[in-house]
Amino acid sequence: MNKIKLGNKNHLYPNPVILVGVNVNGNPNYLNVSYAGIANRVPSMISISLNKSHYSCNGIKENMTFSINIPSLDMLEITDYCGIVSGADVDKSKLFNTFYGSLKNAPMIEECPINIECKVIHKMDLEGSNMLLIGKVIETYSDEKYLTNGIPDINKVNPILLSIYEFNYYSLGKKVGKAWSIGKNIKVI
Secondary structure, eight states: OOOOOOOSOOOOSOEEOEEEEEEETTEEEEEEEOOEEEEETTTTEEEEEEETTSTHHHHHHHHSEEEEEEOBGGGHHHHHHHHHSOTTTSOGGGGSOEEOOTTSSSOEETTSSEEEEEEEEEEEEOSSSEEEEEEEEEEEEEOGGGEETTEEOHHHHOBOEEETTTTEEEOOOOOOOOTTTGGGGOOOO
């Protein structure tokens, strides 16, 4: 085996690119986040990890809610901008049309194909700079044009992916097989 050690790094590829929405002092703010994932399927929960110094953390502490907004590839430039500037200095709510759902205090972006409003149920201070949040999904929203047979169609959504150590964005590739099906032909003898 000729494996090379890469060190204590999270090479989990690819990372989804999302815009986290929070209300800070009653005003919507959006932050580009790539440390996110599914924490539980039933009941639905999502995890996000944020640097504790982010302005958006004030809104999470204030309301204990957040939204996940999945931008499409055509939103790449504005999505990146939301990770470059702080809501403490720039009113990022002016970049989007904001709407609210069941929670009434988790701002969501109309232009994003998928929006998920979450209530914080667990918050963990991690070693180092970040905090981990587990949000219970309260409701998910989408425009009908992004659905096929009532579920989000990944090709229509056209999400943005991140290679974290390269600092490069990527788009989605082609479908290569049916999950929990393609491997049924393998037999262990």
